Amino acid sequence: MSRLPRQPGERIDRSRELELTFDGKRVRAFEGDTIASALFASGRRVFSRSFKYHRPRGLLCCAGQCANCLVAVDGAPGVRACTEPVRAGMKVEHLNAWPSLDRDVMRVTDHVGGPFMPVGFYYKTFIRPRRLWPLYEKVLRRAAGLGRIARRQPGRRWRTEYRRRHDDVLVVGAGAAGLSAALRAADLGADVVLVDEGPEPGGQxxxxxxHERARTLAAQASAAGVELLAPASAIGYFDGLVAVWQGDTLHQVRAPQHVVATGAIEQPLVFEGNDLPGVMLAGGARRLAALYALAPGTTAVVATTGEAGIEAAVALRDAGVTISGVADLRPDPPSSAARARLEHDGVALLEGATIVAAEGRGKVERALLARVDAAGHPLPGSELETPCDLVLVSGGFAPASSLLYQAGGRGRYDPGADSLLPPDELPDGVHAAGAVLGRSDGRDPEESGSLAGARAAHALG
Structure with missing residues (x-):
């Protein structure tokens, strides 16, 4: 396995090796790996095929927020490889490709099927004669779909345990803001339960x-009596009841006060070839390096609309990745330590520029950058072609505010942040902290979380 030198906060345990199979081939992994990180370490770059045109898909977010790495695990399809931890002996298979993931005969539809397979063609073409519909249906079902469910799965447990619990404060999200909120509320005497989808608290x-700060906050919260449910997902808000799914257990949590600290989701950029393997979100590439000690590529181009891409360039350069250029859409970005570091290291920084295309046969081989006008459109004649095997993109962040909407809040669009933000006034018993506020409240995540936790505790009376 090809790994970076030991990283300070890496999640893997290099002293404990495991073995799984992918499409019948043995793959070595470390305890703490996900399926995706283990496969990436083994050299795999194509993880799935697109639903319709069977275009190759590589890792993108590494956070369970996209469908690029769906696989079947022990016969169960639709598993996100980037968040599913490895287990010894697990059987992993690809979806939606034949005869193999790397050589999919249905890939021909992308080359010749465009004019003959427009959007919704199957609703308009396979209509008559009606007596042939059963045949059409079989053909379409075989060509489409993402995996098959085995009729018999004797080794699988189909049992869900239901638990009803009552707490004073429920905090969703165990990043800096969520941990601070839980700690503050517990210090004020509240009975607090903290939910996070990751295997350990800390978030970003x-x-x-x-990582050291994350461990300190987690230890303080635990000492204050905060109960942690992780990995677990808050899957819905139902009139004061929050459903939390954890493995085979569904917790029905009733709490008079809720703190939502679910963070924000990094957004991609739209350009030709943005789905090629080798195009990754900046945050996804950083997760591979920081948590699993994997270099996402050897030579990278970064295209960003904000500081996240600049910081990712610095982090990956420290991990040994060559940064051949950074295209920043902002015409006059503010100075920062990360930007100064790149300038000092001689990295080309193009201000008022963006990526126009990523090109290559089945993977990224080069990127085309260009200057933009005041409206953000590429300027003809300003194109710059840069060889690379990795393109990092960061198009800003969208608050992960679905729970706030389910609780009754209504979003508002902020032109300055170019994002849909949570409402100024939240429903009674609901508080928000951290990046879910749209990174616009001007507070440090820990300060924001501490304030939300105090409000929740004081509201208990």
């Missing part, structure tokens, strides 16, 4: 080099 701190 674990990626940004704040």
């Amino acid at each position: 701190l674990l990626v940004d080099g704040g």
Whole structure:
């Protein structure tokens, strides 16, 4: 396995090796790996095929927020490889490709099927004669779909345990803001339960080099009596009841006060070839390096609309990745330590520029950058072709505010942040902290979380 030198906050345990199979081939992994990180370490770059045109798909977010790495695990399809931890002996298979993931005969539809397979063609073409519909249906079902469910799965347990619980404060999200909120509420005497989808608390701190701070906050919260449910997902808000799914257990949590600290989701950029393997979100590439000690590529081009891409360039350069250029859409970005570091290291920084295309046969081989006008459109004649095997993109962040909407809040569009933000006034008993506020409240995540936790505790009376 090809790994970076030991990283300070890496999640893998290099002293414990495991073995799984992917499409019948043995793959070695470390305890703490996900399926995706283990396969990436083994050299795999294509993880799936697109639903319709069977275009190759590589890792993108490494956070369970996209469908690029769906696989079948022990016969169960639709599993996100980037968040599913490895287990010894697990059987992993690809979806939606034949005869193999790397050589899919249905790939021909992307080359010749465009004019003959427009959007919704199957609703308009396979209509008559009606007596042939059963045949059409079989053909379409075989060509489409993402995996098959085995009729018999004797080794699988189909049992869900239901638990009803009552707490004073429920905090969703265990990043810096969520941990601070839980700690503050517990210090004020509240009975607090903390939910996070990751295997350990810390959130973005674990990626940004704040692993020690994350461990400190987690230890303080535990000492204050905060109960942690992780990995677990808050899957819905139902009139004061929040459903939390954890393995084979569904927790029905009733709490008079809720703190939502679910963070924000990094957004991609739209350009030709943005689905090629080798195009990754900046945050996804940082997760591979920081948590699993994997270099996402050897030579990278970064296209960003904000500081996240600049910081990712610095982090990956420290991990040994050559940064051949950074295209920043902002015409006059503010100075920062990360930008100064890149300038000092001689990295080309193109201000008021963006990526026009990523090109290559089945993977990224080069990127085409260009200057933009005041409206953000590429200027003809300003194109710059740069060889690379990795393109990092960061198009800003969208608050992960679905729970706030389910609780009754209504979003508002902020032109300055170019994002849909949570409402100024949240429903009674609901508080928000951290990046879910749209990174516009001007507070440090820990300060924001501490304030939300205090409000929740004081509201208990």
